[in-house]
Each structure stands twice: as structure tokens, then as C-alpha cells.
Amino acid sequence: MLSEVKTFQKEYMTQFEDLYAYSYEEGTDTERFLALGLLLRRYYGDRWKESVSEYRQDKKRQVYYFSMEYLPGRQLKSNLLNLGLLQTARTAIDGLGLDFDQIVRAEVDPALGNGGLGRLASCFMDSMASTGIAGNGCGIRYRYGLFKQKFVNGHQIELPENWLRNLNVWEVRREGKAVTVRFGGTVELVPNADNDLKPVYHNTQTILAVPYDTPQIGYHNKTVNTLRLFSAEVPYEDETAYQTPQERNAVKQITEVLYPDDSNYEGRLLRLKQEYFLCSAGIQTIVNHFKGLKLEWSEFPEKVAIHINDTHPTLCIPELMRILLDDEGLSWEQAWNIIHKTFSYTNHTILAEAMERWPVDMVERTLPRIMQIIWEINRRHYLIKGALYGQDIAHKTAPVIDGQVQMAHLAILASHSVNGVAKLHTEILENYTLRNFKLISPAKFNNKTNGITLRRWVMLANEPLSNLIDQRIGKEWRSSPKEVSLLKAYQTDKKLLKELLAVKKANKERFAAYVADQMNIEIDPNALFDVQIKRLHAYKRQLLQALHIIDRYWRIKEDPGSIQQPRVFIFGAKAAPSYHYAKEIIKLINALADLVNNDPEVSEFIKVVFVENYGVSLAELIIPSADLSEQISLSGKEASGTSNMKLMANGALTIGTLDGANVEIRDSVGEDNLFLFGLKADEVENLKASHIYHSADYYHNNPRIKRILDTLIDGTIPDIEEEGRDIFDSLVTYNDEYFLLKDFDSFVDAQDQADLAFQDPHEWARKCLLNIAASGNFSSDYTVLRYAKEIWKVDPGLHLFNIQDFS
Incomplete structure (x- = not known):
């Protein structure tokens, strides 16, 4: 050494x-x-x-994982x-x-992702390398990525995140591997000498896609895979076509920001261009690699597995069809057969209204040849599926419906595998959201519950905990995560439980020091740290937690002895720039923080901390300090969740609904070791279908809820006149879409149970230990091995990685 x-x-x-x-x-x-x-x-x-x-x-079969987001975090320690x-x-x-x-x-965090989708992609890249899978990531090298979040008077303000201001030491520019991507113009189909129709392009705009490669290093093995991110540049040989600054800036804009504001036509058009840019550049790169192997096109699916992470990369499908038909001269039937065997698709949303779609006229103007191919896929779909299942089913599952290109439909029809990301999520997809697709292609559907890499979220984020685990069960768990279950044998070991509490206390002190330094808020490490960190979205119900804080505020004001357990409520979340309601909730929580943190009667028992610009590095600071993990989405709305897994792996107890992967966490850790509340998914569906839920009844008939909601509009919380009224109306006038008022009493009861449980440190530590012991089941190593075996059909290098059982 x-x-x-x-x-x-x-x-x-x-x-x-x-x-x-x-x-x-x-x-x-x-x-x-x-x-x-x-x-x-x-x-x-x-x-x-x-x-x-x-x-x-x-000539190994390789996986190409397409994602609009990657959220790798700092990479030096990893x-x-x-x-x-x-x-x-x-x-x-x-x-x-x-x-x-x-x-x-x-090191600056790469601003290449938003939340769970991007972090999942990065966990998968880490796990593919660590399990010896020949895997490649395909994405966009955003110049500014997702915005940098600042709070000004409690409001979210979006600033450019200039994460590339210094050298990105990990990336390698591959100028020699650049390809060109075409936009706009017109395409006419002209017969050639063989009387086949061939496209002829007129007045197209050509963009250069330059790849930047970043190594993905496997854990203690010899595998190093590649994450390839593309940057849009003006083509060298066509620079005269971009003479004005505006024309050059239009090219740069394509890879400037993640998820540009889509509240107007220009923003949506830019998003469409981003998606096609990624798909065209990535598919061309794959085709070029395959052609270098000197094999027949029929062997393409034997050497290439392309995975679509959510619908954003769906245009990979018509782009590969374009190349096979136009450039390589294959017949439609040959090309479609290759497509079907090559592509697989992960669905990440339950909400049908949230599934991506594009206006046909926008696609026709921007990607004329791609739209021609989509129209032909649509025509053949009606012809074949209509004959088999009737025109009604054919219409409901068509790629084009009512002037909109349905991206999820296109991905499902073309892929040989469609998976959800949690057991409940997949069941809802099959029985409700995508039931017509399940009817026509039942064998396609399967579940692959999400996972996290314990290397990032325990070994790096929580080194003291990792060392404590090593001392008790050895280091085998570091390469075989399920081995962490051996900790169950120590649940009555008082010495270990005391040491576990000491590790948690030190992590809480570390976060408290950060809050004092960066936010000028003093928080007590002896308090219960209650953590909700995820994208700000109404269905994730950060607002429910805010209502709970208001309730505690009034309980303390009216009877200081009614709350015995001090709490620090910790939030981390960004709202999409155009998501007005989510930004109002951010303002409410920040105003609530100002109220309670500066009230001496209340601040002894409640502190509220909303960290700015939440990302991977802040998560690595917050998660090890958490006592309670808020997973409180309305049942049936969260696809999976992964913060629930990260928090449990660090010894936080879950308080949540039976939604997403919470169901499997419950099954893994046992119902006695978490706090459940609220409606179940089938109850939510029945309540919606019956139309008997009237939220105003809760306001008028439940004095506790009335007091809380009146607090939003009576001036108790300063400086939220507009936001408070809008949120009040959403819950009372517009019938509380996500059933916060229905679940509220149950939620508060579960929170009171958590308070009581925290009063017994020994028993709390035992529950923490059991959560840690169950976390190995949620390793992304096992998740990608299931993908490899059941979807991608690639052989992992298990001789390089000590995993005996990943079923």
C-alpha cells in the first residue's frame, strides 16, 4: 500500500x-x-x-441504451x-x-438530467459495466443542461447551469466519428432504374452531430463501456449556409438545454429537433459500426440491441427504417423484421395523458421523410390489425390518432419487449393504460422493477455506514448486493444498533453544518429528519406534506405539549419552467419555512429546509442523514420511484402509499418496518369512476382540514396571496385531483406513529437495520441482469462479477 x-x-x-x-x-x-x-x-x-x-x-452483441437524460453526478470518486x-x-x-x-x-455535477429517469440511466450504465455487459449509452451533450435553480423571495428562478465552464476531464471528443442530421425541406419519391421509389431531398438543413465519449468503468473488473453524448455543430463543409449569428445559434440551441420550455410552438419544435437529433446521430453511429463488421443485414439483431428509455427516443424506429429502406435498399418487410427484433421499450408513466405525442404537421415540416415512414407504418397497422382485431382496436392502438403522432404507440408496435418499472406499474399498464396493446401483443409485456447502484448511494455517499457493514458481514456485499441481507442476523445486537445510530447522527451533523453554512438555518441533529426529495409534481404530493406542516404549526400554537418530537422537514425539488402550479407549491413551502423557522413558539419543534438546486451531490449529502423517507404519491400514479430505494439503503424508514416500488419495498422489508397510509390503487380508480368524491365536503365537514386550507388564504402565511388562493381552489373548487384531502387524516396518523416510534432509539435502529438489509434486492446490478437475460439477450461477464442469483 x-x-x-x-x-x-x-x-x-x-x-x-x-x-x-x-x-x-x-x-x-x-x-x-x-x-x-x-x-x-x-x-x-x-x-x-x-x-x-x-x-x-x-463481434459481440452490444446494447445501445438511448435516453434523453443521464444524471451521473460527480465521477471522480466513483x-x-x-x-x-x-x-x-x-x-x-x-x-x-x-x-x-x-x-x-x-468537480461540477454534469447537468445532463432532471430526476429519476436520468439517474436510472446512469445507474444502468454503471451496472452494465460492473456486470460485464457490453453496453453503450446514447444521449445529448447539453451545454447548459437542466437549469440551475435559485430561490428569490421564495420563488423558483431558472438560471443557466454552466457545468462545462471548465474542462470536462472525462470526455473525449470523437470528431472523426461525427455524422450529419437533416431537418426540414421537402422529400419526393422518385422511381429509380429498378422502378423502386427512392427519396430525393430538397432544401434541407444539415447539422453536424459530434460525439463526446465518456468511460463507464466497471467495479473491480476490466470492463470499460462508453457513454456517447452528441453535440450539435455547424458542418465544416457547409459553413457558408450559416452566415448569420442567428443561423449559427439555431444550430447550437439544439443541444443547449434539457427539456426546453414547451409551453409555446417554438419550444415544442426545439424538443422535437432534439429528439430526432439524438435518434439520427445514435442510429447512424450504430449502423456505421455494424457495417464495419462485414455481416449480412439479417444478422443486425444478433449484434445490436437498442433500448428506448421512455418515449423520447422513439424516433430511432423510423430513423433506422429510413436507413434500411433508403440507404441500404432493403424491402419494407425485411426492414420491419429487423426493427422488431432489435428494439425494446421501457414505459415510465402510468398517465395516458402524459405520454408523448407530436402534431403531424410539425413532424411533416421538420422531418418530412420520417413522417412518410410513420404514415406507412400507420397504414399497415390498420390493414393488419384491423383485419385481426377490428377497426376499433386498430384505431385505439394506431401510431397516428387525430392528427397526433403517438410516440408510445409507435414504440410499443415496433418493439419486441415493453416493460414497466415496478410490479404495480406494469399491472396498471396491462390492465388499464395499455390494455388494448396487451390484447394484441400479450407476449411483449413484462416487468423490470427499477434499481439503484449501492456503489454510488452507499459506498460513496455513506462511507461510514459501508465500513460498519464491512466490519459485521465482510465485503462480499460490495460485489453481491444481496449479501447485505446477512445484517438481519444482527437486529438484536445492541452494540451494532448503537454504532448505526452514531453513524446516522454524524451524517445528520454533516448536513446540519451545510444548512447552517449555506442557508443560515440552524437545525438540530437530534430531531427527526423527514426527507422528500424528487421532482416537484402535483401527483408526487409535496403539497400533502406542506398541509401536514401547517397542521403541526396549529397544533403547536394551540397546545405546545401536543407535539413532543421535533422534526426537520427537508425538501429538494425542481419544477419544470412552464409548470406554474408546481412553482406555486415551491413558493408556498418556502413561505411556510419563513413562517415556522422564525416563530420561537414553533421553531423548537419544526424547522423547514428547502435546498436550492437539488441534484446528485446534494442527494449524497441529504440521503445518509434521513430518518424518514416520504414516498407519498397518490397510489397508481408513480411508476416506480428510486429515491425510496436510496433512502432505505441508508437506513431511512419509508412513510408512503402502496404505489410504485413501495409495494415491493413493503414485501421485502415487512409491513412493520415502514409506515403505510392512504388509498390503494384500485380504490383510487373506483373513486374516480364513481364520481362520488367531493373535496369541498372535506373542507366544510372536517374542522381540521378547514383550518389548514383557510391558512392558505387568510394571511397567516405571508406573501402567498396569489399562490395560496390558486392552491386552495385546486383542492376545494376544482375537486382535489390527487385526493390529498381524502388521504390527509390517514397521512397524519401515520406521521404520528412515526413520531412515537422515533422515541425508542433501539427499536428505530432495528427497523433501520432491517431496511438496509433488504436494500440489496433493489440493486440495479440485478435489474440490468434481468434486462440482459430476458430482453436484450446478451451474456453478462458474470465471471467478472460475483453474482450467483439475480432472478
Whole structure:
């Protein structure tokens, strides 16, 4: 170990001086980080080259995972961990008189994702490499990514997140692999010498798609996969076509921000261009790779598995059809057969109204050839499915309905596999949302419950907990996550439970120090830390928690002895820029924080902390400190959730509805070790279908609820006159779409049970331990192995990864 450290120190000093021409002692933390990252490239460079070469030479079947989002977080510690160099690097850097952790914090979080969808994609990339699966990510290299969130007078303000202001030390620009993407113009079909119709393009706009590759390093093995992100640039040979700054900026805009505001036509058009840009660039890259293998086109599905993560990359389907038909001369039947065997699709939403669709006229103007192909898919669908199942079913499942291209329909019809992301989610898809597709293609549907990588969320985010686990059960769990279940044997070990509480207390103190420094709010680490961190959306019901805080406020004001357990309510969430109602909820929570945090009668028992610009690094700080995990979406609305898994893996107890993966968490950890409340999914559906729910009745007949809702409009909470009235109306006048008032009493009862349980530290710690012990079941390593076996049909390198059972 000592010799490794000395060697690492010498290499680091040389790297720094070669880079900056002065000593590391004179550098900034950013410079020190960049030097460390560049040094690390020497350690994984050969592995990366060998993995790519092996895949090519062995003509391995490779997975190409298309996602509009990736949310990798800081990558320095992750790469060091996976290379087996974390302790070596920490000892070496600290030994030079530097602060390793401070250098780690100098890395900027890549702003490439929003929430669970993007984080899932990054967990999958990590798990594919760690299980030895030949996997590639395809995405967009956003210049600013998702916005940087700031609170001004409690309101969310969106600023550019300039995460590329310094060198991105991990990426490699592959200019020689660039491809061109066409937009607009017109396309006419002209007979050729063989009397086949071939497209001729006129007045199209050509964009250059330049790939930037980032290594995805497997845990303690030799696999290094590739995440390829594309950047839109003006083509070198066609620069004269972009003479004005406006024309050049229009090109750059395509890869500038994640999810541009779609509240107007221009914003929606930009989103459509982004999606096609990703799909065309990625598919062309795959085709170029396959053609280099010198194989027959019939072998394409044997070498390529393309997975669509949600509907955003659905245009991959007509784009590959375009290439096979127009460029390679295959017949429609040959091309469609390849498509069907190659593509698989993950659905991430239960809500039919949330499934993506595009106006036909927009697609025709922007992607004329793609729309021609979609029309032909639509025509053949009616012809074949109409004859088999009748025109009504054919219409309900068609790719084009009422002038709209239905992206989910297109993805389902073309793919050989369609999966949900939690047991309940898949059941709802099959029985309700997509039941007509289940009728015509029952074998396609399957479930793959989401997962998280414990490497990121325990080994890196919570090193003290990881070390404690090592001391009791050894390190086998680090490569075989289900081994963490051995902790169950220690649930009566008082010494371990005391140590577990000490780890939690230290993590809470760490977060409290951050809050004091960054937000000027003092919070008590002895209080119960109650955490709700996820996208701000009405169905996720952050508002329900806000109503609960208002209720506690009044209980304390009227009877200070009624609340015995102090709590810190911790929120982290961004609202989409055009999502007005969600932004009003943010304002409400921030105003509520100002009220309770500055009221001496209340602040002893309640503090509210809403962290700005929530992302992976903040999650790594918050999650290890959490005592209670809020998973309170209306049953039947959350597809899966993954924050529930991250929090339980760090010893937080779930309070939640039986929604998404909460159902499987309940089954895994036992109902006694979490707090359940609220309507079940079938009860929600029955209540909606019967039309007997009248939220105003709860307002008029439940004095507790009336007092809470009146607080929104009577001036008790300062500076929310407009927001309070809108939220009040949504709950009373417009009948409370997500049944907050129906679930409220049950929710408060569960919260009171949590208060009571927290009073017994030994029993609380035992429940925490059992949650940690059950968390291995939710490792994304097992999730991707199920994808590999049952959907992608690729062989993982299990000889590189110690997993005996992933069924």
C-alpha cells in the first residue's frame, strides 16, 4: 500500500506540473481536480481501449441504451472506487498536504438530467459495466443542461447551469466519428432504374452531430463501456449556409438545454429537433459500426440491441427504417423484421395523458421523410390489425390518432419487449393504460422493477455506514448486493444498533453544518429528519406534506405539549419552467419555512429546509442523514420511484402509499418496518369512476382540514396571496385531483406513529437495520441482469462479477 501511495503521489505531482507548469501547492482546487482526473485516465485508458477492441473483434452483441437524460453526478470518486484506487488516492492526496474531499467537491455535477429517469440511466450504465455487459449509452451533450435553480423571495428562478465552464476531464471528443442530421425541406419519391421509389431531398438543413465519449468503468473488473453524448455543430463543409449569428445559434440551441420550455410552438419544435437529433446521430453511429463488421443485414439483431428509455427516443424506429429502406435498399418487410427484433421499450408513466405525442404537421415540416415512414407504418397497422382485431382496436392502438403522432404507440408496435418499472406499474399498464396493446401483443409485456447502484448511494455517499457493514458481514456485499441481507442476523445486537445510530447522527451533523453554512438555518441533529426529495409534481404530493406542516404549526400554537418530537422537514425539488402550479407549491413551502423557522413558539419543534438546486451531490449529502423517507404519491400514479430505494439503503424508514416500488419495498422489508397510509390503487380508480368524491365536503365537514386550507388564504402565511388562493381552489373548487384531502387524516396518523416510534432509539435502529438489509434486492446490478437475460439477450461477464442469483 505504501509503495502504491508513493507512486501515485509522484505521478500526480508530475501530472500537475506538466499541465500547469507550476507546483500543485500553488494550484486551485479546480486545477488539482483536473490534474487528478487526467492522471486517472492513464489508469483506465488501456481497459477502455481493450473493451472496445474486444467487442469489435469478437463481434459481440452490444446494447445501445438511448435516453434523453443521464444524471451521473460527480465521477471522480466513483471512478476511483471502481478502479480500486479510492483509498490509495485519498491517502496520497492527503499525504501531500491537500484536502482530498475538498478536491472532490471541485468537480461540477454534469447537468445532463432532471430526476429519476436520468439517474436510472446512469445507474444502468454503471451496472452494465460492473456486470460485464457490453453496453453503450446514447444521449445529448447539453451545454447548459437542466437549469440551475435559485430561490428569490421564495420563488423558483431558472438560471443557466454552466457545468462545462471548465474542462470536462472525462470526455473525449470523437470528431472523426461525427455524422450529419437533416431537418426540414421537402422529400419526393422518385422511381429509380429498378422502378423502386427512392427519396430525393430538397432544401434541407444539415447539422453536424459530434460525439463526446465518456468511460463507464466497471467495479473491480476490466470492463470499460462508453457513454456517447452528441453535440450539435455547424458542418465544416457547409459553413457558408450559416452566415448569420442567428443561423449559427439555431444550430447550437439544439443541444443547449434539457427539456426546453414547451409551453409555446417554438419550444415544442426545439424538443422535437432534439429528439430526432439524438435518434439520427445514435442510429447512424450504430449502423456505421455494424457495417464495419462485414455481416449480412439479417444478422443486425444478433449484434445490436437498442433500448428506448421512455418515449423520447422513439424516433430511432423510423430513423433506422429510413436507413434500411433508403440507404441500404432493403424491402419494407425485411426492414420491419429487423426493427422488431432489435428494439425494446421501457414505459415510465402510468398517465395516458402524459405520454408523448407530436402534431403531424410539425413532424411533416421538420422531418418530412420520417413522417412518410410513420404514415406507412400507420397504414399497415390498420390493414393488419384491423383485419385481426377490428377497426376499433386498430384505431385505439394506431401510431397516428387525430392528427397526433403517438410516440408510445409507435414504440410499443415496433418493439419486441415493453416493460414497466415496478410490479404495480406494469399491472396498471396491462390492465388499464395499455390494455388494448396487451390484447394484441400479450407476449411483449413484462416487468423490470427499477434499481439503484449501492456503489454510488452507499459506498460513496455513506462511507461510514459501508465500513460498519464491512466490519459485521465482510465485503462480499460490495460485489453481491444481496449479501447485505446477512445484517438481519444482527437486529438484536445492541452494540451494532448503537454504532448505526452514531453513524446516522454524524451524517445528520454533516448536513446540519451545510444548512447552517449555506442557508443560515440552524437545525438540530437530534430531531427527526423527514426527507422528500424528487421532482416537484402535483401527483408526487409535496403539497400533502406542506398541509401536514401547517397542521403541526396549529397544533403547536394551540397546545405546545401536543407535539413532543421535533422534526426537520427537508425538501429538494425542481419544477419544470412552464409548470406554474408546481412553482406555486415551491413558493408556498418556502413561505411556510419563513413562517415556522422564525416563530420561537414553533421553531423548537419544526424547522423547514428547502435546498436550492437539488441534484446528485446534494442527494449524497441529504440521503445518509434521513430518518424518514416520504414516498407519498397518490397510489397508481408513480411508476416506480428510486429515491425510496436510496433512502432505505441508508437506513431511512419509508412513510408512503402502496404505489410504485413501495409495494415491493413493503414485501421485502415487512409491513412493520415502514409506515403505510392512504388509498390503494384500485380504490383510487373506483373513486374516480364513481364520481362520488367531493373535496369541498372535506373542507366544510372536517374542522381540521378547514383550518389548514383557510391558512392558505387568510394571511397567516405571508406573501402567498396569489399562490395560496390558486392552491386552495385546486383542492376545494376544482375537486382535489390527487385526493390529498381524502388521504390527509390517514397521512397524519401515520406521521404520528412515526413520531412515537422515533422515541425508542433501539427499536428505530432495528427497523433501520432491517431496511438496509433488504436494500440489496433493489440493486440495479440485478435489474440490468434481468434486462440482459430476458430482453436484450446478451451474456453478462458474470465471471467478472460475483453474482450467483439475480432472478
